[in-house]
Amino acid sequence: EAGVAQSPRYKIIEKRQSVAFWCNPISGHATLYWYQQILGQGPKLLIQFQNNGVVDDSQLPKDRFSAERLKGVDSTLKIQPAKLEDSAVYLCASSLRTGGAPNTEAFFGQGTRLTVV
Amino acid sequence: GIQVEQSPPDLILQEGANSTLRCNFSDSVNNLQWFHQNPWGQLINLFYIPSGTKQNGRLSATTVATERYSLLYISSSQTTDSGVYFCAAANTPLVFGKGTRLSVIA
Numbered sequence: 001e002a003g004v005a006q007s008p009r010y011k012i013i014e015k016r017q018s019v020a021f022w023c024n025p026i027s028g029h030a031t032l033y034w035y036q037q038i039l040g041q042g043p044k045l046l047i048q049f050q051n052n053g054v055v056d057d058s059q060l061p062k063d064r065f066s067a068e069r070l071k072g073v074d075s076t077l078k079i080q081p082a083k084l085e086d087s088a089v090y091l092c093a094s095s096l097r098t099g100g101a102p103n104t105e106a107f108f109g110q111g112t113r114l115t116v117v
Numbered sequence: 118g119i120q121v122e123q124s125p126p127d128l129i130l131q132e133g134a135n136s137t138l139r140c141n142f143s144d145s146v147n148n149l150q151w152f153h154q155n156p157w158g159q160l161i162n163l164f165y166i167p168s169g170t171k172q173n174g175r176l177s178a179t180t181v182a183t184e185r186y187s188l189l190y191i192s193s194s195q196t197t198d199s200g201v202y203f204c205a206a207a208n209t210p211l212v213f214g215k216g217t218r219l220s221v222i223a
Binding site: 033037041042043044045048055056089091093104105106107108110111113 | 148150152157158159160162165203205209210211212213214215216
């Protein structure tokens with residue numbers, strides 16, 4: 001079974017530039033998450049989708065971050081304009097969870113390491 | 118929201134030693150997972166264990182949901198066990214602790 005795929009693996013941009021990350025979840029997984037992990041900290045949720053609807057985006061800095069999950073499969077996360085403090089690893093995860101079912105196991109991609117200079 | 122605390126924050130072991138990592142969570146949850154983050158940043162699933170005990174080789178985990186804690190046991194540690202271990206708990210979505218950084222020295 002293929003895992004969660006993310007690209008690119010690494011990205012270096014200058015502040016005020018824009019950047020986009022792509023995620024392809026495990027086939028059949030209804031729930032998709034984007035997490036931000038700053039060096040030395042645990043991952044922090046940015047946004048959660050169920051199918052193509054947003055479940056939780058309360059911690060997404062909406063003035064500069066946006067995310068979409070068209071057709072309930074692939075997802076993209078965009079930052080525009082980037083700031084120095086956005087330097088982090090961006091992790092995508094997916095799980096089977098559907099509807100009102102209890103949480104099921106989440107699986108993570110390899111992440112995209114973003115450096116803003 | 119739910120709070121997740123892990124201890125100890127750092128742990129240094131001699132190869133072959135055993136260790137116990139602890140995860141406390143502030144509310145009842147229906148999902149608890151343990152991950153190992155390798156030096157390349159990949160989060161590797163170790164256990165999905167909202168309650169009970171599971172074992173996988175040298176690793177085992179126990180979650181006591183009524184007392185809101187989980188333990189990860191590593192026996193006969195190897196240098197390849199080094200890295201950061203995260204506990205994550207949820208009703209939805211996963212909330213991570215700050216991790217335990219384990220260094221196993223030969």
